Amino acid sequence: MSLFEKFKKKSNNSMDTKYTNPGPTNTAHQDDSWITEKMKCPMCGATITVSYKMFYEVTKENQHIKEQLRDPGSDIYKTKCPKCQVDATCEYPMQYVDHIQKLNFYVVPVGHPQEKKFFEMVDQFDCYPGYTTRLVADNHTLADKIRVFDAGLDDRIIEIDKILLWGDICNEKPEYATVKCTDQWYFHVEKKNDQGINHSISYVVEKNGKKELIPFVLTDGYYESTKKVFEPTLSRIKMGKFEEVGRKWAYDVIDQHRKKIGKRK
Numbered sequence: 001m002s003l004f005e006k007f008k009k010k011s012n013n014s015m016d017t018k019y020t021n022p023g024p025t026n027t028a029h030q031d032d033s034w035i036t037e038k039m040k041c042p043m044c045g046a047t048i049t050v051s052y053k054m055f056y057e058v059t060k061e062n063q064h065i066k067e068q069l070r071d072p073g074s075d076i077y078k079t080k081c082p083k084c085q086v087d088a089t090c091e092y093p094m095q096y097v098d099h100i101q102k103l104n105f106y107v108v109p110v111g112h113p114q115e116k117k118f119f120e121m122v123d124q125f126d127c128y129p130g131y132t133t134r135l136v137a138d139n140h141t142l143a144d145k146i147r148v149f150d151a152g153l154d155d156r157i158i159e160i161d162k163i164l165l166w167g168d169i170c171n172e173k174p175e176y177a178t179v180k181c182t183d184q185w186y187f188h189v190e191k192k193n194d195q196g197i198n199h200s201i202s203y204v205v206e207k208n209g210k211k212e213l214i215p216f217v218l219t220d221g222y223y224e225s226t227k228k229v230f231e232p233t234l235s236r237i238k239m240g241k242f243e244e245v246g247r248k249w250a251y252d253v254i255d256q257h258r259k260k261i262g263k264r265k
């Protein structure tokens, strides 16, 4: 049973959200991890009823869900206002478990009505021991994590590289030193013409008041050297049960690493 299913059972009637099973008419809805929630249309304020799944499971037989969630713009997240027809993207708490790669990700959007409740109850649960467990705040981060692990890489190194690579770019290319980099940094895999692949990190930057996505290649050499340099620090770090391995986490690791190096000198 997924953590969110346990969560749902335990928190009966104690949450704002109404859980309903849309019934057997639609086979896709038979799974009881579907929940229905009402939200306000961001444009006209009309009530939109959204049904979504709280639990996604990747197995040998079911790989397609991974393909869908690897795209943060997936239809899974989309809904339409019945009144003004505006398209809205929804983010909601869910659990993503990949039994092939042994991954257990919790998506808990910051500020979601269930956020507080989730953290109040989450310590009581222990789902999928031995799996890599991560907490992520939105569907873009979930997609990023899926891409990193699919590429056979360590997300801790990638998060550190996102910071280091941007610093190196600013040092090497003065035109970027004055560009404002947002906190949206993504890992991508691109196929090259000669059948190989490129790993890259893309940064959303603000240039002349406009947002722009700039990709930079992350070479295997760069990744490996970060891995080598940070391995001793990473081995000392105790990972929390629901660790959010993101920007803040990576800055902390870099700081710890620098302190240690400083002491030795």
Ligand SMILES: [Zn+2]
Pocket: 041, 042, 043, 044, 045, 046, 081, 082, 083, 084, 085, 086
């Ligand atoms: Zn509307």
